[in-house]
Amino acid sequence: MDVRSLRYFIAAYESGSISAAARRCHVAQPSISTALLQLEERLGTPLFERHRRGITPTEEGQRLYPLARQVSEDLDAIGRLFHTPSPPTPIRLGLMRSLGAHRMTDLLKEYINRGDNLALTLVNPEERCDARIIGEQDLVTTECFQPIWHDSYRLALPEGHPLASQATVSLNELDGLPFIWRHPCAAMEQLALALNEAGLRCQVRARLRTIEYTLGLVAAGVGASLVPAWPDILARPDVQCRPVEGLPIHQIIGVAYPARHASPALAPLLALGREAWAQAGLGATG
């Protein structure tokens, strides 16, 4: 009886899926799969029913769950037993706009978990802070940079817009197109520059700051815009995203931190960034 299997069981139980549990535990799916099979073998009873949409616990699985939680948490408590809580480390983190609330909260959650009693304060990236989550283009020379995410940008069009019938859109086709302008945004500035150089007109219908409002206005047919190609944006039915030909707008987002005298409490954040970046790199090549 291994506590590792129990933790995997807990994750699978709470996720309702072996694959999701694997993502949550940062291991590959077969690890959870075989561990659960071994646990069922060891206990002599099936714990889950497998089906296409995931798994549902059997009655035995439901009986095991609270006990497994108990053991797992007791073990964690032992780990903290002699861990004299250090005074909270204040960390001021500057966050640029348009980071993607979902992935950013996941990152912060993990950071707080891994860090040792952090007191996180989120501020604008221009303010004084210990580190900044920003696009690579905004680095200043005294800063080091740890990449986290790679965002490529797409032209966002309302559903049914003529340009949306094409797989890609050329720069010339943007001439005179009404735009929802998001500000500040390096990608939009690049677009403005490109339009200007090509002698194309740029018609701005609205200026605003958040991606969410931008998408709402795009969906309402007020105009087009430029948004990062995040899965949850690409999945929206009311907005269609198309790459702009010959205008590969990318942005690398990461942690910028002072090259000298960086706070040691940043280490887990940098490690998380390294992991996410490596993960994306693997996905890109595979």
Add this chain to the structure above:
Amino acid sequence: MDVRSLRYFIAAYESGSISAAARRCHVAQPSISTALLQLEERLGTPLFERHRRGITPTEEGQRLYPLARQVSEDLDAIGRLFHTPSPPTPIRLGLMRSLGAHRMTDLLKEYINRGDNLALTLVNPEERCDARIIGEQDLVTTECFQPIWHDSYRLALPEGHPLASQATVSLNELDGLPFIWRHPCAAMEQLALALNEAGLRCQVRARLRTIEYTLGLVAAGVGASLVPAWPDILARPDVQCRPVEGLPIHQIIGVAYPARHASPALAPLLALGREAWAQAGLGATG
């Protein structure tokens, strides 16, 4: 944080010694030693003070102990959660005399632990039974034999007896020596045979059945006897044990069980015998 380390910690705590814990856990001493060091490293505090006579728990060790017990027992409970108790398997075990109460109870304890809900009945080896713990010489042809222990026999003398000043005793020196005769005992019968063949007299002061009483009478100076060379007998200060020259009396004790239709519930007992026999074999060569 691994439950393995916690179990080692529990064994060390309860044994008061790393070496004893290793024996109890059936692992080598360095395994416990390094596991404890790792646990202390992990928790960031020493758990034991090491000294020449063993170890004593620190205050932190004492705090950890009940929690470790809790987790360990909860985990065991999970292991038994879906283990529908099978109906008790009755096993009649025939036990010859003079097996050595200590090692025999250890063996039975382990057997009951490993077996699946056994109902053990101990009887004399002549009675009907599923298996017998006997000397190899008492095997009948329909039985298989799994050796467990190898006993060699010594002449037991009261402390200060003239013969005890010698490292060994010759057969001739036993002529006319008063004896405490233990019965039944294959070794004593071999001795009687040897004395008889050499034409030596044998003077019997008492006849009895148990080794404990025998040793009491030997210590009281009533006479000599022949006893197995077990560590706890050799360690007695009131009795001195000497090998008899040219008379290597040995006995192999083990499990005798029917060659056909042996109860499957005997398997753990045979496994235990195999382990003990291998262990002794290693000790003899090393």
Add this chain to the structure above:
DNA sequence: ACCAGGTATAGGAATGCCCTATGGATGTGC
């Protein structure tokens, strides 16, 4: 002075875990 009993360390073998790759089954979108 040597031996016995205790713990710590070093190095090699084996067991087990994790990962990648792949197969099978079943909904989903065009």
Add this chain to the structure above:
DNA sequence: GCACATCCATAGGGCATTCCTATACCTGGT
């Protein structure tokens, strides 16, 4: 209707952890 995506299970190789033996070191007892 057919390709595709998702999810779980299985196979095989690489690697980390654990175990063991052998040995060093220390101290108390003979």
